[in-house]
Amino acid sequence: MMGDKLLFENVSKIYGEGDNKVTALDNISLNVRAGEFVAIVGPSGSGKSTFLSIAGALLSPSKGRLLLNDEDITSLSPKKLTRVRLEKIGFVFQSSNLVPYLTVRDQLLLISELIGKRDKKTMKKADELLSHLGLGHRADHLPEALSGGERQRVAIARSLMNDPEIILADEPTASLDSKRGRDVVEMLAHEVKSRNKAAIMVTHDERMLDLCDRVVNITDGKVFG
């Protein structure tokens, strides 16, 4: 269906072989539309990280198809997948995923550097994103000088730097207290809405779920809801 930013079609992921076989994802179908903010919840070992890895072009599914912005990325080579991640996906990981020796502005410019065009325009874009997320005064600071919440806001700014089709967040509030955690998720939700992006967030924190448009429950590799 047109308008889907991300589409899982009967996706399964099986780890290992023979007796050690683990079915981490079992025939999952799911779509995320532009402007939609989806939360993934589920008990430990249910397959959330596996799901996010496949959505993030970090892992190939064992079965099924995966479409990103209507483009089939299921059987792309690892090299092409790296390019897809760089140009079409924004990541917000758990704590400390910033490069320790880069200033806040350079964290964003790194993405432009990786894409291969770091110039005045991207510099301006980085500064805009930072002031938009309330980090303008922090642009020249190193991550070590930031609070946990500020760091995750930098990560959100970074994830927007490449104008992604979809933003994937892996427990972005895991290392924050609930007040700060909620601020970060609110900010993420706001950016997703205002820029009409799609986003998926894996979380353990039930209190964030009201900020999401849809909650998907994964249990034993199967989707409910």
Add this chain to the structure above:
Amino acid sequence: MFLAIRELKHSKLRYLLIGLIMVLVALLVFIISGLANGLSSDNASSIQNMKADYFVMEHDSKNKLNRSIISMEKLDEIRASSDVKAAEGLGQMMITLNKVGSSEKTDVTIFATNASGILAPKVIEGTNYDNKKQGEVVADSSLKEVGYKLGDSLKDDLSGKVFTIVGFTEKQSYSHSPVVYMNVKGWQEINPALKNQGNDSISTIAVQMDSKAEENVRESLPEDLTLISKDESLQSIPGFKEEQGTLTMMIAFLFVIAAFVLAVFFYVITLQKTNQFGVLKALGANTSFLAKSIVGQVMLLAVACIAISVALTYGVTLIMPEGMPFELSTNLVIKYSLLLLVVSVLGSLLSLYRVAKIDAIEAIGRVS
């Protein structure tokens, strides 16, 4: 380079420390090679500066000048060959000379050759010796430093002959002893090996010729003679091979040490940064971007360290004592600098291998 430079700036102390080690190792490389060079010319400048490409030796001499005896007639035969541009006979022996009127003794190497031939010494003071007149010698200027001057007489105790210094030449040493030039006749008279032969002989025939003609000339030689290159003749100077070999081995070890120190340092740092590299790969950095960053760092560090140690090396040469055998050509400095750079980059290969193994997927589901 985006990451390389920023990280170098951020972790200054860490890179300063490894840089310091690199500077010291490079400094040692330059100083030892300067010493090796200096010792080599202190040892054998007479042969190195000789206008000859090859030497004809007696076959049984094991390439040792003092064991080789060749009949003077052979010189004309060799000169007749169309491959040979020029040739000249040389007599050699090592003796101890007494300064007449003093108890001073000096070990010298006698070179006996035609005073107007291609091997004749370049006289920088006084006059050249005479081919006919007996008892005239031209000595290396290092004898001046131990108190000899023009007109001094030297006596060979064994033969009882007395020689007078009529001139000085420079940069003429053989097996770390100064060379004293005289005519062939004088040498034949004091050489005990020739005493009872009465033959007109020399030790070797120095030949100027193209290396392409080497085989031709060697083939044409009679069975009891052999042809060796200038380099081979250097190697057969007493002590030369051992001295140079030791120093060369030290230099080789220093290169290995440089490679290992850098390899271990960058490998440990890379291990520490495994998570960080995982995140970068997840964000879309490919291995070659990260590899360039590491190699870039190694190159920056190596270039800076090598530049500093070259500067230090020249600084050290300024404060070296006068008589120190130290010679460092720009060519050699450039050659060893490049070699150090190559070795440094080789040392980073282990880290590149490690980076290539890191999987982007490790960025997801990680707490720290």
